[in-house]
Amino acid sequence: MPEKTKSIWMDGKLVEWGKATTHVLVQGLHYGSAVFEGVRCYDTPNGSAVFRLEDHMQRFDQSIRIFGMNMPYSVKQMCGAVLETVKDNELKECYVRPLIFGGEGGFNLTHRKTPVHVIVAVWAWKDYLGQESVKKGVKAKVSSFIRPHQNSVMTKAKIAGNYVNSILAKQEAEDAGCEEAIMLDALGRVSEGSGENIFLVQNQIVYTPPKETILEGITRESVITVARDLGFEVREEHVTRDQLYGAEEVFFTGTAAEVVGVREIDGRNIGSGKRGPVTGKIQSAYADAVRGKTKKYESWLTWVK
Numbered sequence: 046m047p048e049k050t051k052s053i054w055m056d057g058k059l060v061e062w063g064k065a066t067t068h069v070l071v072q073g074l075h076y077g078s079a080v081f082e083g084v085r086c087y088d089t090p091n092g093s094a095v096f097r098l099e100d101h102m103q104r105f106d107q108s109i110r111i112f113g114m115n116m117p118y119s120v121k122q123m124c125g126a127v128l129e130t131v132k133d134n135e136l137k138e139c140y141v142r143p144l145i146f147g148g149e150g151g152f153n154l155t156h157r158k159t160p161v162h163v164i165v166a167v168w169a170w171k172d173y174l175g176q177e178s179v180k181k182g183v184k185a186k187v188s189s190f191i192r193p194h195q196n197s198v199m200t201k202a203k204i205a206g207n208y209v210n211s212i213l214a215k216q217e218a219e220d221a222g223c224e225e226a227i228m229l230d231a232l233g234r235v236s237e238g239s240g241e242n243i244f245l246v247q248n249q250i251v252y253t254p255p256k257e258t259i260l261e262g263i264t265r266e267s268v269i270t271v272a273r274d275l276g277f278e279v280r281e282e283h284v285t286r287d288q289l290y291g292a293e294e295v296f297f298t299g300t301a302a303e304v305v306g307v308r309e310i311d312g313r314n315i316g317s318g319k320r321g322p323v324t325g326k327i328q329s330a331y332a333d334a335v336r337g338k339t340k341k342y343e344s345w346l347t348w349v350k
């Protein structure tokens with residue numbers, strides 16, 4: 046459970062943290078029929094700012110439409126709800142979790158007529174892959190659990206039930222002494238991490254798998270921009286498992302994990318077995334961008350006033 050904060054936005058208004066509860070017979074709990082987003086708010090020289098707020102709320106809306114749930118709030122209203130929740134909780138930096146879930150009475154495996162509840166919660170959340178991950182990089186395991194085919198569970202949508210696949214993979218990785226899992230797709234190609242996109246570096250060129258079976262990460266897109274602005278060539282093309290093993294550098298990107306190097310995969314050192322230099326450059330340029338230190342990326346920030 047994240048550390049308790051003051052309030053959670055629930056169905057249109059802020060309620061006390063402890064009062065944001067639900068019944069055990071809601072559909073979302075039984076069948077994973079919920080959709081969520083993950084957003085971060087950063088402390089910048091001009092005060093707290095939410096990173097790519099509208100893009101996240103657009104993706105939230107898109108995920109809900111892909112799943113076919115009835116969304117009672119517009120993208121604009123959800124942007125407002127996020128800002129209201131961050132402000133009320135007075136956290137300079139936080140992780141933001143919007144969620145919609147199927148409510149009471151939806152037990153016939155359809156959801157068009159099921160009532161929904163929508164929440165926005167915030168909490169302080171640093172270093173998703175561990176305190177040392179940012180500087181040292183992490184150990185990863187290629188998972189025995191594969192990403193579902195894109196026509197099976199709609200991999201472009203952040204549907205809660207899809208994350209059972211991620212939990213299986215990440216648990217397997219942790220049980221093997223690693224911090225994160227690398228998922229292959231139904232055709233055996235490298236897809237993404239359990240909750241991150243993946244990149245590799247070879248001969249100063251940055252590669253990342255194309256959009257087909259991955260969640261189209263907002264950090265992925267930001268990192269592609271940042272890397273190109275730093276002068277690196279970035280290619281979106283299929284990546285194989287042996288390419289990862291032989292890469293000079295591998296790194297993950299995601300809202301929760303941010304930019305984290307991968308120092309070892311399946312017991313093999315990646316490059317020198319440390320966070321690589323290209324990863325380091327991209328990581329610090331990204332960290333500057335999200336904290337409002339780079340003028341040209343300021344349009345990615347929405348200040349919490």
Ligand SMILES: Cc1ncc(COP(=O)(O)O)c(C=O)c1O
Nearest residue numbers: 240241242260262263264299300
């Ligand atoms: C499966 C998966 N892939 C990739 C990502 C990275 O997406 P983003 O950078 O938008 O957080 C996430 C996190 O949301 C994820 O859950």
